[in-house]
Amino acid sequence: MTTLHMADDRTDTPSIVERIRPVSAGGPVVAVHYLKQAAAFVFGEETVLLVSPDGNERRVNVHTGAILSAASDGERLITGGDDGKVVAVDADGGTTTIASDDKRRWIDHVAVGPNGAVAWSAGKTAYAHAGKGETRALDVASTVGGLTFAPKGFRLAIAHYNGATLWFPNVQTPPEVLDWKGSHLGVWFSPDGKYLITTMQEPTLHGWRLADRQHMRMSGYAARVRSLDWTASGAFLASSGSDQLILWPFDTKDGPTGKPPKMLAPQKAALAVVACHPKQPVVAAGYADGLTLLVRIDDGAEILAKRPGAAPVTALAWRADGGALAFGCEDGEAGILDF
Amino acid sequence: MSEKVPVTVLTGYLGAGKTTLLNRILSEPHGKKFAVIVNEFGEIGIDNDLVVNADEEVFEMNNGCVCCTVRGDLIRIIDGLMRRKGKFDAIIVETTGLADPAPVAQTFFVDDAIGAKTKLDAVVTVADAMWLKDRLKDAPETKNQIAFADVILINKTDLVKQDDLREIEARIRGINPYARLHRTERCAIALPEVLGRNAFDLERILDLEPDFLLANDYDHHHHGDHDHEHAHHHHRMKHYHDEDMQSLALSTDKPLDPDKFFPWVQNLVATEGPSILRSKGILAFKDDPERFVFQGVHMILDGDHQRPWQDGEKRASRIIFIGRKLPEEKIRQGFDACVA
Numbered sequence: 001m002t003t004l005h006m007a008d009d010r011t012d013t014p015s016i017v018e019r020i021r022p023v024s025a026g027g028p029v030v031a032v033h034y035l036k037q038a039a040a041f042v043f044g045e046e047t048v049l050l051v052s053p054d055g056n057e058r059r060v061n062v063h064t065g066a067i068l069s070a071a072s073d074g075e076r077l078i079t080g081g082d083d084g085k086v087v088a089v090d091a092d093g094g095t096t097t098i099a100s101d102d103k104r105r106w107i108d109h110v111a112v113g114p115n116g117a118v119a120w121s122a123g124k125t126a127y128a129h130a131g132k133g134e135t136r137a138l139d140v141a142s143t144v145g146g147l148t149f150a151p152k153g154f155r156l157a158i159a160h161y162n163g164a165t166l167w168f169p170n171v172q173t174p175p176e177v178l179d180w181k182g183s184h185l186g187v188w189f190s191p192d193g194k195y196l197i198t199t200m201q202e203p204t205l206h207g208w209r210l211a212d213r214q215h216m217r218m219s220g221y222a223a224r225v226r227s228l229d230w231t232a233s234g235a236f237l238a239s240s241g242s243d244q245l246i247l248w249p250f251d252t253k254d255g256p257t258g259k260p261p262k263m264l265a266p267q268k269a270a271l272a273v274v275a276c277h278p279k280q281p282v283v284a285a286g287y288a289d290g291l292t293l294l295v296r297i298d299d300g301a302e303i304l305a306k307r308p309g310a311a312p313v314t315a316l317a318w319r320a321d322g323g324a325l326a327f328g329c330e331d332g333e334a335g336i337l338d339f
Numbered sequence: 340m341s342e343k344v345p346v347t348v349l350t351g352y353l354g355a356g357k358t359t360l361l362n363r364i365l366s367e368p369h370g371k372k373f374a375v376i377v378n379e380f381g382e383i384g385i386d387n388d389l390v391v392n393a394d395e396e397v398f399e400m401n402n403g404c405v406c407c408t409v410r411g412d413l414i415r416i417i418d419g420l421m422r423r424k425g426k427f428d429a430i431i432v433e434t435t436g437l438a439d440p441a442p443v444a445q446t447f448f449v450d451d452a453i454g455a456k457t458k459l460d461a462v463v464t465v466a467d468a469m470w471l472k473d474r475l476k477d478a479p480e481t482k483n484q485i486a487f488a489d490v491i492l493i494n495k496t497d498l499v500k501q502d503d504l505r506e507i508e509a510r511i512r513g514i515n516p517y518a519r520l521h522r523t524e525r526c527a528i529a530l531p532e533v534l535g536r537n538a539f540d541l542e543r544i545l546d547l548e549p550d551f552l553l554a555n556d557y558d559h560h561h562h563g564d565h566d567h568e569h570a571h572h573h574h575r576m577k578h579y580h581d582e583d584m585q586s587l588a589l590s591t592d593k594p595l596d597p598d599k600f601f602p603w604v605q606n607l608v609a610t611e612g613p614s615i616l617r618s619k620g621i622l623a624f625k626d627d628p629e630r631f632v633f634q635g636v637h638m639i640l641d642g643d644h645q646r647p648w649q650d651g652e653k654r655a656s657r658i659i660f661i662g663r664k665l666p667e668e669k670i671r672q673g674f675d676a677c678v679a
């Protein structure tokens with residue numbers, strides 16, 4: 001048995017697995033976010049499970065079919081479903097339907113921005129709502145691959161085929177298009193707003209330094225990169241897509257250009273999900289065999305957070321104070337580690 | 340890990356009967372649930388719980404290969420459908436009449452997440468018995484769909500004479516001798532003939548004989564007055580020669596040198612990828628106790644050791660290509676040079 005073998009291999013790794021508080025998810029977990037003190041486990045279909053600090057579990061129905069996308073600002077969870085709805089869930093389990101697509105198209109992507117801003121997309125159309133006022137819509141040339149808000153202001157980045165579009169929904173100026181050939185599927189701003197990074201269909205990341213639109217190509221991955229996160233200081237961009245944790249240095253003005261990434265925590269299984277500690281230079285890394293490690297960036301020290309299981313880790317989230325880590329897996333295994 | 344969900348791709352020119360076949364599949368009492376991905380311009384209603392409209396967004400991969408095209412919308416939709424895993428047993432993708440099947444097929448090889456959760460089962464092409472000959476002349480899409488198919492339904496056979504049917508079959512064979520051919524009226528066919536074919540499963544590559552040597556239910560030796568007969572050296576069959584779409588089969592009893600074969604085949608698909616629609620091979624390498632099998636779509640190759648050669652089994656290598664204006668002599672010489 002591979003799993004047992006893996007577990008035996010890690011007798012030298014300090015472990016905190018005994019701190020896991022299992023959560024009875026009961027279905028594949030596709031995302032997890034913290035809403036204030038409550039962990040919100042998002043399932044592949046219909047339901048969000050809220051777990052409060054005292055362990056109280058509460059199920060909230062948000063969609064009638066698949067939950068296709070989820071995003072959070074730490075206060076609210078926004079989900080998009082194949083029922084054409086965009087739904088907001090708060091830490092107490094209250095739900096609000098933010099939008100319903102009139103043709104019941106799939107809501108492929110959602111994003112949450114500063115001051116209550118929300119964005120979503122259906123096909124080639126991106127929608128943005130500032131929290132008050134009208135919903136604005138923008139059609140891009142091809143299906144939206146991903147959405148993210150700039151860290152400040154009401155500005156949305158839309159990833160699509162052959163590049164990304166930067167859009168100020170409440171300003172008349174035409175959207176700015178950043179070109180790069182290929183299909184861009186996910187999009188992230190750096191915390192300082194200076195860089196825009198996309199994940200691509202190819203096993204590579206693309207980046208633009210927004211000041212001068214200089215391109216950055218971050219390649220060498222074994223598989224399509226699906227999970228990215230910035231470290232608390234913004235010094236590193238952590239990524240999946242390999243069998244180890246890949247950290248691109250962003251601590252100088254040139255970003256990672258010409259520099260090799262830091263590579264930590266190599267494993268036999270592919271790295272599936274990364275989540276950076278909100279304060280410390282530590283990354284939670286969830287692998288395709290269910291293993292989860294806490295990796296210290298400075299020296300690569302590892303702590304075993306969860307042993308390998310039957311299915312890949314699909315979701316990881318830190319509580320805002322760094323005092324808890326929630327995880328979810330494809331087979332419904334889920335839990336919370338308290339520190 | 341749980342079973343991969345099989346995906347069947349239905350192609351065929353406008354009006355050939357794709358939607359008829361789709362509705363037949365859905366309405367048979369098989370107890371199976373399907374998720375159906377249709378193009379948004381479909382004209383006939385589909386009676387199924389899980390129907391998703393697709394917009395056939397084909398894009399090129401940014402890897403310098405012009406034939407590495409994939410269906411971006413399929414990646415997105417299948418990703419979404421897999422969130423409802425367990426709600427369906429199989430996926431059927433109906434393409435538009437003008438669609439090239441290659442980007443659909445390549446999607447399953449190019450995207451690792453899709454490849455991990457689903458598997459391409461077969462490309463099923465519905466051809467209109469009445470109009471196929473005309474479409475082969477004026478619609479390049481039709482030729483692609485025939486060339487690419489694993490299973491071909493010659494539909495509306497009640498509308499044409501027997502002689503015409505034989506001619507149509509011969510023309511299809513001239514393009515693709517490897518697909519399973521079926522004559523149908525209103526797409527009436529036993530579902531195991533179109534579903535669960537495992538046509539892209541390396542494990543299931545048994546032999547690479549033309550279909551009519553395996554199923555000799557039709558007469559396939561035809562003599563056309565305006566088409567020339569063409570005899571391949573390696574498989575003793577005669578068929579119509581389509582001017583721009585052909586198949587090429589090569590074989591040898593001499594063991595191959597893997598250090599010669601792999602660079603050759605990789606270079607071949609890299610340079611001729613746009614013209615090679617599909618390729619398959621069973622290979623006997625020198626001093627290798629196992630059969631090696633591969634298959635490809637344009638430039639994308641997928642291969643593995645399959646199983647040990649069995650006692651008494653003839654250790655022969657055989658490769659086939661279906662493509663457009665294949666450089667036969669170049670391929671033949673290259674293959675011959677791979678002998679150990």
